[in-house]
Amino acid sequence: MLRLIITISCIFLLSGTAFIPSAKAVNNSSQIQPYLERVKERIIEYELDNGMKFIILPEKEAPVISFVTYADVGGANEEQRKTGAAHFLEHLAFKGTTEIGTTNYQQEKALLNRLDQVHNQLETAQEKGNSEAVKQLKTKFETLQKQASQYVKQNEYGKIVQTEGGVGLNAATSADYTVYFYSFPANKLELWMSLESERFLDPVFREFYKEQQVILEERRLRTDNSPVGKMIEEFLGTAFTTHPYQRPVIGYEADIRNLNRSDIREFFETYYVPENLTTAIVGDVDPEEVKALAEVYFGRFSRQETPPKVTEIEPSQTETREINLTLNSQPWYFEGYHRPAITDKDHVIYEVISTLLSNGRTSRLYRNLVEEKQVALSARGISSFPGNKFPNLVLFYALTAPNASLEQVSDALTLEIERLKNERVSDEELERVKTQIQASLLRNLDSNKGMARRLAEYEGKTGSWENLFTELEAVAAVTPDDIQRVARSTFTEENRTIGRILSEK
Known part of the structure; x- marks a missing residue:
């Protein structure tokens, strides 16, 4: 059983500590350069044999550590007709593993696989216009979802982090990257290593179809029901003719609806490889301890094939x-x-x-x-x-x-x-x-x-x-x-x- 060890004062400290003088005090670059040079001198780089990089900056002013895992993959890396995969995966990365977020993974796994099968059958029936089959399959699909949900321990990953004193658990997806971050008390370094490595070594993309609806609603709010959101999507599609920057990070509605768990699994296995991950750790840490624990936990990842790069080059624009x-x-x-x-x-x-x-x-x-x-x-x-x-x-x-x-x-x-x-x-x-x-x-x-x-x-x-x-x-x-x-x-x-x-x- 995990113990609640954090106090209100520690929560306050987890908001961060200053490294350099306040921005209000800056008058010119010569004033801050000496401070920045001192920061640079304290930064340590470390790379595992599998290619994963760690950037470590010890800062002893408060007993807290902030962790950022940077995945070098974003909306620009997606395939045509599979837009939104990077953002979808960000959502699913909080759903847990075979050990976290479930009461019985073997039972749950069987239901998740059956859900995928029925969903595929439902799509086929809808394409053929078979209304009777659609009705029956929808009922079967909803029943399977309820059965699978009985094994889910809602937000267990987040609850573990919160119970152990973590704050700021979140993530963000952009056209260029996906980033995951939160802060822990200084004595929870190994717990972070365990949790973060497990969620990228052994993820389970449970509640996929529920999250699909959440993302569709997010798109409706940000794009479909937003004049500026609509314009931005159309504007990028006009300004770019070739480069994937023309596509929305959240994805097109049809693509979001058509994505399935195997698509997300393939995307994950292609891009979430060690050499595509960089972790920055800043706070009250011993760099040697970070290195040792990184070898134990993230060293379990095997080196994989280098992910494909974005190769499209936007041609020069020749007219307004x-x-x-x-x-x-x-x-x-x-x-x-x-x-x-x-x-x-x-x-x-x-x-x-x-x-x-x-x-x-x-x-x-x-x-x-x-x-x-x-x-x-x-x-x-x-x-x-x-x-x-x-x-x-x-x-x-x-x-x-x-x-x-x-x-x-x-x-x-x-x-x-x-x-x-x-x-x-x-x-x-x-x-x-x-x-x-x-x-x-x-x-x-x-x-x-x-x-x-x-x-x-x-x-x-x-x-x-x-x-x-x-x-x-x-x-x-x-x-x-x-x-x-x-x-x-x-x-x-x-x-x-x-x-x-x-x-x-």
Whole structure:
């Protein structure tokens, strides 16, 4: 029986501990660089013989540890007509193993297999239009689901984590990756090793069909019933013609409905191999103990075939593309431009441009479109969308003000972009933007969990966690000429995609 050992004070500590000075205290890069160098010196890398990587950062200020498992697989890795598999698998990764989440796995397994068979028969009957068979199979399917559910110990994985003092148990799926994370008291390192290794060594994708309905409902809320969600899906499908960034991470409705347990099992076995996993561990740990336990628990994984890589290359856009949707919504305006991946030398320049134009109330878009011209209620931008592991988009979007038109928003945005191309950014404004970027990064690194997530992400996306720290140096080196050069090459009519949400009213 697991024992409840955590106190309220320990829960408070598990929220994380600061590594570096508060973002509010940062005035320039020279102030934080010495702190970052000290952090870098404490980071230890370790790789198992099977290819799984560990990034360890000891931090003794509080008796807590944050764990992040980064799977180098996301929506972009999915096959055509099987979109949503990465996100589906994220949901199922919390369902337990042959030992966790069941009262009798052998009995449950037989029912799960029978459920799959009946589901396949039901789909066949529906395709043939055999209404009587459909009715009978639905009844049989519902009966089997009830029988299988009798063996399920609901959310047992999460209850174990919570009972043993864990907090923040969660996961996230993007176009580029899937990440799993939570924090434990420092004396629970081995328990984490056991739980995390078991769920990826011995997963059981139970309650598959129930979770399928949950995901379909999630899609209805985020996309089908959301004007902006609908536009984003259509916009990406217009801006990208070849690269899988054109597809939604949550998946198309028909694909979600057609996915089965064997599809998810195949996806898991293809991509959740040791060399595709990176774990970052930050907190009160002994690196030698981490290494020893990693060998015991994750060393059980055998080296597998290298997963297939995304090979599609988006061709250069040669003319402006447009997508217009008439919906029950206030008018929205979207404008996107293709840009290179995070590993490109100009990546930080796009970060600077996006921050300059759209970060907060001091940004150019807010000041000019919202405050001065009053053509928009909000105006923002994203420097990398829908991901940044591969060439992606700089995206700008604005909610039109009640007495303004989409054309006025478009004109005002174009004016700011042309200004960026033709006028040098002042040293004062550029320094302010650099400080904002530095402060934003510091906020992300100001806790165990934040540091662990960033270390794992940069290792997975760029090939080295050290690029997280060199990015700050690169930001400090950006010049007005760099901004002008990138703006002129990127913000062209032939590289532009426009999206408009037109009001039905």
